[in-house]
Amino acid sequence: METKQTHLRLKTPLRCIVKLGGAAITSKNEFEKINEENLVTVSLQLRQAMMSSGSSAESVLEMDWSKRPGISDALNKVDDFKEQEQQVLDFNSFVVIHGAGSFGHFQASKSGVHRGGLDRPLVKAGFVATRISVTSLNLEIVRALAREGIPSVAMSPFSCGWSTRDRNIESADVSTVVDALDSGFVPVLHGDAVLDESLGCTILSGDVIISHLAAELKPEFVVFLTDVFGVYDRPPSEPNAVLLREIAVREDGSWSVVNPTFGDTDKQVEISVASHDTTGGMVTKISEAAMIAKLGIDVYIVKAATEHSLAALSGKLREKIPEDWLGTVIRYVS
Amino acid sequence: METKQTHLRLKTPLRCIVKLGGAAITSKNEFEKINEENLVTVSLQLRQAMMSSGSSAESVLEMDWSKRPGISDALNKVDDFKEQEQQVLDFNSFVVIHGAGSFGHFQASKSGVHRGGLDRPLVKAGFVATRISVTSLNLEIVRALAREGIPSVAMSPFSCGWSTRDRNIESADVSTVVDALDSGFVPVLHGDAVLDESLGCTILSGDVIISHLAAELKPEFVVFLTDVFGVYDRPPSEPNAVLLREIAVREDGSWSVVNPTFGDTDKQVEISVASHDTTGGMVTKISEAAMIAKLGIDVYIVKAATEHSLAALSGKLREKIPEDWLGTVIRYVS
Numbered sequence: 209m210e211t212k213q214t215h216l217r218l219k220t221p222l223r224c225i226v227k228l229g230g231a232a233i234t235s236k237n238e239f240e241k242i243n244e245e246n247l248v249t250v251s252l253q254l255r256q257a258m259m260s261s262g263s264s265a266e267s268v269l270e271m272d273w274s275k276r277p278g279i280s281d282a283l284n285k286v287d288d289f290k291e292q293e294q295q296v297l298d299f300n301s302f303v304v305i306h307g308a309g310s311f312g313h314f315q316a317s318k319s320g321v322h323r324g325g326l327d328r329p330l331v332k333a334g335f336v337a338t339r340i341s342v343t344s345l346n347l348e349i350v351r352a353l354a355r356e357g358i359p360s361v362a363m364s365p366f367s368c369g370w371s372t373r374d375r376n377i378e379s380a381d382v383s384t385v386v387d388a389l390d391s392g393f394v395p396v397l398h399g400d401a402v403l404d405e406s407l408g409c410t411i412l413s414g415d416v417i418i419s420h421l422a423a424e425l426k427p428e429f430v431v432f433l434t435d436v437f438g439v440y441d442r443p444p445s446e447p448n449a450v451l452l453r454e455i456a457v458r459e460d461g462s463w464s465v466v467n468p469t470f471g472d473t474d475k476q477v478e479i480s481v482a483s484h485d486t487t488g489g490m491v492t493k494i495s496e497a498a499m500i501a502k503l504g505i506d507v508y509i510v511k512a513a514t515e516h517s518l519a520a521l522s523g524k525l526r527e528k529i530p531e532d533w534l535g536t537v538i539r540y541v542s
Numbered sequence: 543m544e545t546k547q548t549h550l551r552l553k554t555p556l557r558c559i560v561k562l563g564g565a566a567i568t569s570k571n572e573f574e575k576i577n578e579e580n581l582v583t584v585s586l587q588l589r590q591a592m593m594s595s596g597s598s599a600e601s602v603l604e605m606d607w608s609k610r611p612g613i614s615d616a617l618n619k620v621d622d623f624k625e626q627e628q629q630v631l632d633f634n635s636f637v638v639i640h641g642a643g644s645f646g647h648f649q650a651s652k653s654g655v656h657r658g659g660l661d662r663p664l665v666k667a668g669f670v671a672t673r674i675s676v677t678s679l680n681l682e683i684v685r686a687l688a689r690e691g692i693p694s695v696a697m698s699p700f701s702c703g704w705s706t707r708d709r710n711i712e713s714a715d716v717s718t719v720v721d722a723l724d725s726g727f728v729p730v731l732h733g734d735a736v737l738d739e740s741l742g743c744t745i746l747s748g749d750v751i752i753s754h755l756a757a758e759l760k761p762e763f764v765v766f767l768t769d770v771f772g773v774y775d776r777p778p779s780e781p782n783a784v785l786l787r788e789i790a791v792r793e794d795g796s797w798s799v800v801n802p803t804f805g806d807t808d809k810q811v812e813i814s815v816a817s818h819d820t821t822g823g824m825v826t827k828i829s830e831a832a833m834i835a836k837l838g839i840d841v842y843i844v845k846a847a848t849e850h851s852l853a854a855l856s857g858k859l860r861e862k863i864p865e866d867w868l869g870t871v872i873r874y875v876s
Contacts (some may be wrong), residue, residue, distance in 0.1 A: 240609040245677035269663060274673035274678065275574040286652045286664070316606050318620045326725055329603060330620070336693050336727070337607040341686055343696055344608065347681060351674055359670050362677055369718040381715065384703040391660055391737055395669070403725055527868050 219390045222427040223300040226254065226521065227418055230309025230399075231435040232512035235318040239241065240311050240341065247352045249513035250433060257521035258299045258394070273353035301345050301389050302522075304360070304396045306349055309416045312342040316401065316500060322375075324407025339366060340399040346398045353394065354440045361393045365412055372412055373405040389425075397421075413415050414495040422500045431520045433512035438536030439494060441465075451534065455494070456541040457501040463494070463538070470486040494538070501538045510535035513534055549676035553724045556761040557634040560588065560685065560855065564643025564733075566867075574645050574675065581686045581845035588753035589690040592728070605688035632801040634857075635723050637755060638694070639728045640683055641748045643763040646676040650745055656709075658741025669743050673700060674736040676870060679688050682733045687728065695727045699734040699746055706746055716758045727728055731755075736768040748856065754831045756839055765854045767846035772870030773828060775799075785868065790826070790875040791835040797872070799827070829873075835872045844869035 228250060235241040255268070273286060308316075316322060319334020326332050346362050353360035363385060371379045388395045399414035422430055440449040454467035497507040508520040518536045519525055529537060562584060569575040590603070642650075650656060660666050673874020680696050687694035697719060705713045722729045733748040756764055774783040789803035805854060831841040842854040850868045853859055863871060 216739075259643075269667060271670040272674050273652075273668075274675050286649075286668075295560050315620075316573065332726060333603060333605040334620075336605040336688050336695065339687060339695055340681070341608050341683075344681055347674070347678055352676075354670050354674060355600050359666050360672055361670065361700065362698065363701045364696065367694065367697045367718070367722075369702065369715060371721070381703060384701070387703075387705070387737055391742070392666060403721055406727070440635040 218301075218386055218425065220301055221301055222425045223429075223523065224257070225303045225305065225418055225422055225427045225430045226428075226522065227414055227432045227505060228304060228306040229434040229512065230307030230311075230313075230414075231354075232433045233306060233349065234309025234345070235539070236309050236435075238310055239314060242345070242348055246513045247349065249358040250517075251352045251516045253357065253521055254302065254304070254353065254537060255358055256518065257523070258302055258358060259433055268355075268357045270357060271357060272351045274351070285312045290515045299359070299392070302383065302394050303389070303425070303427070304349070304353070304394060305414045305418050306396070306398045307344070307420070308342050308345065308399050311345040312359060312399070312401075315341050316427065319402050319416045321409055324404055324409050326408035331409065335401045339364075340401055342398055346396060347499070349398075350396050350538040353396065359393045360396050361388055363388065363397050363454070363455065365417060366402050368397075370412060370417070371405065372402070372407075372410055372426075374407065375404065375410050375415065376422050376498075377412070378405055380420055380424075382421065386425070397526070419496045419499050422505055423503060425518070426503070427505060429523060429526060430497075430505055430507045431517070432497070432509040433517055435512065436509045437534045439508045441470075452536050454529075454539045455498075455536060456500075457498045457538060458541065459502070461498060461502055463498045463501075466541075472477065497538045503539045504540050507538040508535055547680075552635075552720055552759065552773060554635055556723065556759045557636055557763075557857065558591070558855065559637045559639065559752055559759070559761045559764045560758055561748055561764075561766045562640040563666055563766060563768040563846065564641030564645075564647075566643075566681065566767045567640060568643025568645060568679070570769075571642050572644055573648060573835045574678075576679070576682055580847045584851075585686045585692065586597070586688040587847070587852045588636065588638070588687065588759070589692055589854055590852065591715050591857070592692060602689075602748045605691060605693060605716075606685045608685070609807070614847060618821045633693070633728070634728070635729050637719065637723070637759070638687070638728060639684070639748045639752050640680070641734050642679065644677040646672045646733070646735075649675050651815070655743055656733050656745040658738055658743050660742035665743065668769055669735045672745075674699075680854060683732075684730050687730065693727045694730050697722065697731050699731055700736050702731075703748060704734070705737045705739065706744055709738065709742065709744050709746075710751065711746070711754050712739055713752055715757075716755065719755065720759070726854045733842055738760055749830045753833050755833045757837060760818060760837070761839060763857060763860060764831075764839055764841045766831065766841065766843040767844065767851055768810065768843060771845045771850070771868045772843045774796070775804075786870050788863075789832075789835075789870060789872045791832045792875060793836075795832060795836055797835075800875075831872045835874045838874050840871040842869055843872070 229450045233243055233247050237244050248341045315337040321329050321334045321338055350362045369381045400412055402412045404410040427504045432470045436444045437454045442449050452465045455463050500507050508515045510520045567577055567581050569577050603805040612659045615849045649671040653664050654667045655672055684694045702718055719729045737748045768831045770778045775787045776783050786799045789797050791797045792798045834841050844851045
């Protein structure tokens with residue numbers, strides 16, 4: 209695997225890699241529709257989590273100065289900064305990765321981009337259409353973060369030169385992500401259509417990107433924001449579904465539920481995968497999370513835009529998980 | 543200069559690098575306003591120029607399958623492809639680079655991104671705001687090209703790891719552009735805010751990107767699409783302005799006007815630079831164009847969305863320039 213190692217030492221340790229799940233930030237059943245309410249709350253919580261304890265949280269210095277429907281003063285945002293010129297932005301460093309939700313999945317699955325075959329016009333067009341859709345979502349997420357004063361910068365994996373071979377990451381120039389972090393920015397990546405050296409092209413899921421970045425950048429913890437309270441023992445829509453509060457990962461990568469305790473240990477979790485989810489669903493998520501946990505990095509899977517997600521993002525769960533916290537923690541046990 | 547040379551040999555020679563000038567595709571005096579009419583015509587002309595002579599030009603296979611205001615059938619675009627599955631898309635390979643026009647310039651100049659200093663909140667915010675603005679333009683250009691059936695893919699220079707030192711290109715991973723070309727895509731780059739190793743950050747102009755890519759990728763020719771008929775001997779708004787039809791570039795990089803002939807050779811061209819143009823105006827363009835021409839690559843500067851731009855893009859001017867062609871050609875003379 210060709211991973212350029214030139215500048216991989218971060219100036220400041222990375223605090224957190226956070227995944228904004230597609231289901232949490234988009235209306236998954238409505239084509240190309242952002243869940244604006246969730247996105248605003250998620251951005252606010254990210255801001256709160258990123259602010260160092262000593263920073264002033266009073267005034268938000270917006271960083272999206274674009275024209276907006278109904279807002280005439282975008283051009284004046286710049287004046288806020290002149291008044292605040294002395295204030296130094298002091299952020300815990302985060303990397304944000306988002307899924308596609310109702311963006312991109314339609315285009316990808318209709319054309320079969322994940323199966324490759326760029327010599328077919330349908331696949332090539334689907335590649336173009338998928339990237340247009342996911343990068344339009346990416347732009348809106350970067351905007352939402354910037355409006356909360358988070359110095360977010362889009363880093364589209366295909367543009368960054370990420371590529372795969374048989375769907376496994378073959379090349380990923382993490383140094384551009386490191387350079388952005390070292391310069392005080394918050395890189396925003398996403399699941400993307402990428403070139404694949406054997407298939408021609410495929411879909412690189414956000415979860416696989418997280419796993420790769422976690423191994424390279426060693427964040428203190430990883431948070432998956434989703435649309436349910438965590439991982440359940442069966443589809444969460446079923447009446448008897450039980451939230452798995454803690455999953456332990458062993459040296460060999462296998463995992464088991466340690467809280468709640470079941471008579472039957474190593475219980476296989478039932479999963480539901482929406483038919484248009486071309487990158488797999490909960491199985492991918494748990495196995496990727498287990499790979500991250502194996503590195504000694506705690507992983508929290510939690511419902512977006514709740515007090516529980518704020519608790520996870522703040523990092524305070526690393527000391528002690530309160531009884532009333534709802535979510536799934538996946539941890540390494542030696 | 544760290545330019546990764548891994549895969550720099552293109553499978554197929556590059557036909558053309560084309561610059562969509564900011565003034566040609568945006569309304570330069572209205573904040574963040576695209577010149578839709580020009581953009582549609584430019585996209586159509588690019589499609590015509592890219593089609594190989596043997597290809598069928600009858601049916602346009604749209605590659606933007608996103609939701610659009612007023613259009614309900616975006617989801618059905620995919621069916622066009624199923625009917626056309628046998629048709630192989632056969633394109634002359636192009637790279638597209640666009641300027642910022644009324645996108646990004648305001649944000650960049652208000653914050654002084656081009657002067658660097660990322661430790662200042664205003665500059666950091668301006669960097670974020672500039673990228674949001676230019677990438678939103680980039681997305682719309684990629685969409686416009688895709689709607690004409692051009693397999694366009696966004697490649698934002700900052701994301702691609704392009705960086706500078708004292709405003710000169712320090713690192714540019716052209717291999718990702720090569721990989722995209724080799725896979726049959728049309729990379730779409732743009733002037734961007736980038737990291738600068740000595741200043742912290744700066745603006746990398748589209749013209750500098752073209753110059754760098756031309757040297758690396760050796761296209762058959764380069765076209766600059768602008769909002770006037772070419773390069774004039776004085777601001778083109780002045781009544782006696784004379785269009786310079788041919789500029790000859792010598793071995794040492796100096797240049798002179800050979801058509802029309804002036805009594806006074808090596809006449810200095812008067813230039814006008816709009817005050818919000820942070821990347822320089824005609825002087826930058828001519829000197830960058832002269833550097834390209836010195837490589838033996840003909841450069842055409844021509845008014846976008848005219849018969850003259852179509853003639854330039856088609857490549858037929860390389861054999862003979864008709865008397866009635868309006869534009870400026872910049873050529874190497876030994």
